[in-house]
Amino acid sequence: GNSVTQMEGPVTLSEEAFLTINCTYTATGYPSLFWYVQYPGEGLQLLLKATKADDKGSNKGFEATYRKETTSFHLEKGSVQVSDSAVYFCALHYGQNFVFGPGTRLSVLP
Amino acid sequence: GAGVSQSPRYKVAKRGQDVALRCDPISGHVSLFWYQQALGQGPEFLTYFQNEAQLDKSGLPSDRFFAERPEGSVSTLKIQRTQQEDSAVYLCASSARGDYGYTFGSGTRLTVV
Numbered sequence: 651g652n653s654v655t656q657m658e659g660p661v662t663l664s665e666e667a668f669l670t671i672n673c674t675y676t677a678t679g680y681p682s683l684f685w686y687v688q689y690p691g692e693g694l695q696l697l698l699k700a701t702k703a704d705d706k707g708s709n710k711g712f713e714a715t716y717r718k719e720t721t722s723f724h725l726e727k728g729s730v731q732v733s734d735s736a737v738y739f740c741a742l743h744y745g746q747n748f749v750f751g752p753g754t755r756l757s758v759l760p
Numbered sequence: 761g762a763g764v765s766q767s768p769r770y771k772v773a774k775r776g777q778d779v780a781l782r783c784d785p786i787s788g789h790v791s792l793f794w795y796q797q798a799l800g801q802g803p804e805f806l807t808y809f810q811n812e813a814q815l816d817k818s819g820l821p822s823d824r825f826f827a828e829r830p831e832g833s834v835s836t837l838k839i840q841r842t843q844q845e846d847s848a849v850y851l852c853a854s855s856a857r858g859d860y861g862y863t864f865g866s867g868t869r870l871t872v873v
Contacts, residue, residue, distance in 0.1 A: 654802075686864075693764070693851060693864040694803070739802050746791070746816060748862070750802030 654751035671725040673740035681742035683723040764865035785854030795851040
């Protein structure tokens, strides 16, 4: 079946540090891959997506590249800000449904 | 409206009580999804509608859970005889046909006491 694994949190960084949140997936076929972000008390917001192998999704300084050979979609940002503190979910979309990872909580300290 | 609206925002139910959670999708969005998000977990799929047709309900955890979308717009998720394990945030999402631009609502946090 389809599944998504993310690095366990929480991740605590200082402002301007480099961020990597690892995500790997298992899927039958060729899913689309997504990162969603959830700020406290809010719903999920789409951060970025990639629909095929070697595509790079990017938004707000975040990037992730769809790596079919390693079944990965790691999230990176060169310099995090306090406002990036949130929970980040990696997800795959196949057919009509999303399968989400468990989420990684990021805390950025000033 | 501009986004997906869910109500109520918070619901406390006594064990055994029936609850109804409402989702107002973005106007014109064909697809509507319900997800259940337990504390500290990622959302898990419950059910999917295309217009008024419920095409997939494989994620509903028991026959106490029921969802409807009778006119292809507003949807209601009903949980009968609530149990403590039903405590979670229930998220609704909608999208236009064939579009990955799913928009999620802020969710309803259900606490069963």
